[in-house]
Amino acid sequence: MFKDARARRSWNLYFLRAEAVLSPLSTSVRRELIDDLKAHVRDILANEKTAGDEVARLAAALERVGNPREFLAPLLADAVFRAPPQHGSFGMAYRTLSLTAARGTSYLLRTLGLVLAAAAGFVVTLAALNSLFRPDRAGLFLLDSDTYQLRILGLSAGTGEQLLSSWMAVVLMAAGIALIAWTVRRARRMLMALIASAS
Amino acid sequence: MAQDEFLSNWGSQARKGSLELIVMASLAEKEFYGYELVEHLKARCGLTVSDGTLYAILLRLKNEGFVRHRWEHTETGPARKYYSLTKTGQSALEGMRVVWADIARAVERAKNAKERRDV
Numbered sequence: 409m410f411k412d413a414r415a416r417r418s419w420n421l422y423f424l425r426a427e428a429v430l431s432p433l434s435t436s437v438r439r440e441l442i443d444d445l446k447a448h449v450r451d452i453l454a455n456e457k458t459a460g461d462e463v464a465r466l467a468a469a470l471e472r473v474g475n476p477r478e479f480l481a482p483l484l485a486d487a488v489f490r491a492p493p494q495h496g497s498f499g500m501a502y503r504t505l506s507l508t509a510a511r512g513t514s515y516l517l518r519t520l521g522l523v524l525a526a527a528a529g530f531v532v533t534l535a536a537l538n539s540l541f542r543p544d545r546a547g548l549f550l551l552d553s554d555t556y557q558l559r560i561l562g563l564s565a566g567t568g569e570q571l572l573s574s575w576m577a578v579v580l581m582a583a584g585i586a587l588i589a590w591t592v593r594r595a596r597r598m599l600m601a602l603i604a605s606a607s
Numbered sequence: 608m609a610q611d612e613f614l615s616n617w618g619s620q621a622r623k624g625s626l627e628l629i630v631m632a633s634l635a636e637k638e639f640y641g642y643e644l645v646e647h648l649k650a651r652c653g654l655t656v657s658d659g660t661l662y663a664i665l666l667r668l669k670n671e672g673f674v675r676h677r678w679e680h681t682e683t684g685p686a687r688k689y690y691s692l693t694k695t696g697q698s699a700l701e702g703m704r705v706v707w708a709d710i711a712r713a714v715e716r717a718k719n720a721k722e723r724r725d726v
Contacts, residue, residue: 440666
């Protein structure tokens with residue numbers, strides 16, 4: 409949508425911030441409102457002939473839409489008052505704690521998943537790269553009929569039959585790099601969401 | 608300075624309080640899509656609220672069952688979401704108009720009380 413990377417960043421940060429503010433609401437409501445706001449900003453950009461580059465025009469459009477923390481506050485208040493706690497302050501405390509615990513667990517699991525994915529990408533890339541230069545030491549080896557061995561660093565000479573041909577190693581290396589890039593992108597997005605929810 | 612700030616906040620609160628009525632009254636006239644409704648409110652009512660506020664209000668009105676939407680495909684761009692008032696919304700709007708008229712009368716009486724005393 410935007411050619412300028414700064415404009416893409418502003419757009420992403422703005423809607424991550426809005427999503428963070430709306431996080432206590434259901435996914436469907438959150439999705440609907442975010443989609444509506446995105447469509448609205450696109451309408452502003454298409455209809456308002458503001459001077460300046462992409463970044464300036466987007467900044468003007470987002471300023472016109474307003475600060476999500478301010479204009480979304482009534483919706484959150486509605487959500488709380490519509491589902492009043494059944495057991496007074498204990499119910500409210502339990503609700504707050506469960507929400508915080510759920511969000512914390514979700515972030516923890518996602519972080520763990522990303523770390524594992526990045527580690528897998530790193531291992532695959534390293535093994536594939538090493539097998540290109542030292543095919544007798546690193547790569548995927550078939551030891552016997554049903555035993556495989558992944559030799560990553562290839563510090564000593566391997567036994568068995570090397571299964572990775574050169575082109576397979578290149579493909580695996582590309583896949584490993586793609587996996588690392590994907591996890592870095594996801595981690596950055598998650599971090600930005602965390603920063604947005606804290607700011 | 609403190610008075611200016613108070614007036615600014617008070618004006619903002621007063622506008623927000625009446626915004627739902629204004630939005631519903633506009634949707635009673637015809638259906639609008641978001642951007643069109645914002646422009647309509649600015650041109651017709653001179654409202655200066657952030658565009659995001661309007662979407663929060665539309666969602667709240669939808670949750671109340673006062674507003675519904677339909678999608679319309681456009682030739683030039685993405686599909687547009689048109690909002691209109693439901694029958695429940697029309698009935699609620701009538702009630703809101705009555706309440707608003709009461710408030711306006713009360714404010715008017717309070718404003719005129721001092722003038723009457725001065726005369």
